[in-house]
Amino acid sequence: MRKIALITGANKGIGFETARQLGKLNYTVLLGARDENRGQAAASTLKGEDIDAFFIALDPTNASSVANAKKTVEATYGLLDVLINNAGLFLQEDSGLASQIPTQVLRDTYDINVFGLHEVVRAFWPLLIKSKAARLVNVSSGLGSLSLHADGMFPEIQAIGYNSSKAAVNMMTLHYAAIWKNTPHRANAIHPGSVKTDMNKNGELSVEEGAKTSVDLATIGADGPNGGFFHLGKRMPW
Numbered sequence: 349m350r351k352i353a354l355i356t357g358a359n360k361g362i363g364f365e366t367a368r369q370l371g372k373l374n375y376t377v378l379l380g381a382r383d384e385n386r387g388q389a390a391a392s393t394l395k396g397e398d399i400d401a402f403f404i405a406l407d408p409t410n411a412s413s414v415a416n417a418k419k420t421v422e423a424t425y426g427l428l429d430v431l432i433n434n435a436g437l438f439l440q441e442d443s444g445l446a447s448q449i450p451t452q453v454l455r456d457t458y459d460i461n462v463f464g465l466h467e468v469v470r471a472f473w474p475l476l477i478k479s480k481a482a483r484l485v486n487v488s489s490g491l492g493s494l495s496l497h498a499d500g501m502f503p504e505i506q507a508i509g510y511n512s513s514k515a516a517v518n519m520m521t522l523h524y525a526a527i528w529k530n531t532p533h534r535a536n537a538i539h540p541g542s543v544k545t546d547m548n549k550n551g552e553l554s555v556e557e558g559a560k561t562s563v564d565l566a567t568i569g570a571d572g573p574n575g576g577f578f579h580l581g582k583r584m585p586w
């Protein structure tokens with residue numbers, strides 16, 4: 349039987365390519381997207397590549413949209429094997445001196461990157477634990493690493509909303525993973541790399557390379573890690 353994978357923000361960018369790569373590995377892929385037209389178009393592109401792909405209306409920032417998506421997955425499949433929390437936002441207005449960034453920029457960023465992610469985890473958790481071996485992948489960022497910032501790795505980048513939201517994602521991942529200690533389930537955070545997408549026009553990696561770490565952690569076996577932070581097979585510093 350095919351495993352069932354749900355990817356949020358899958359209508360484009362890294363999420364879309366993650367769905368494609370998992371689909372090519374014979375997973376049934378549910379492409380979560382907030383916009384029906386964009387989501388349907390993405391799913392039909394993958395169907396055209398012989399992938400078992402379906403659009404699912406899912407806006408992580410809207411609790412009733414999340415609840416409806418959960419009901420649909422429950423009624424159709426009864427469980428969920430893989431959840432990839434990929435939807436995310438980096439606002440232009442977040443660039444500049446941290447002390448000057450409007451609080452609303454942080455609110456809008458946290459709404460999807462942090463609160464939306466948790467809403468999706470909360471809703472789908474009962475379906476994940478029905479899987480024999482659930483895989484939860486949270487798409488974080490190297491910019492969320494407290495230790496890289498403390499070591500002065502990002503002197504020129506000031507994006508207090510985005511960076512702190514991804515630091516929160518890392519901490520949340522450790523909390524989810526702690527629940528799954530000594531179980532067959534695994535929860536990990538990943539850094540996709542600097543990937544050329546609408547979010548990052550100057551990205552260095554292709555979306556194919558950018559999706560690889562999500563796919564790796566979604567497909568780890570029983571000996572795979574739980575509660576780690578990874579990029580292309582290597583551990584990232586928290």
Ligand code: NAP
Nearest residue numbers: 357358361362434435436437460489542543545546547548
């Ligand atoms: P992208 O091409 O801009 O795609 C972002 C996806 O998230 C889209 O499907 C978008 O939906 C969805 N999304 C954004 N804001 C949303 C909101 N408020 N509510 C619901 N959905 C929303 O970006 P990407 O580069 O592929 O990013 C994917 C993930 O990788 C993000 O979590 C990002 O933080 C992370 N990441 C990216 C890079 C990079 O270099 N690209 C580096 C590190 C981490 P719409 O199309 O409807 O807007």
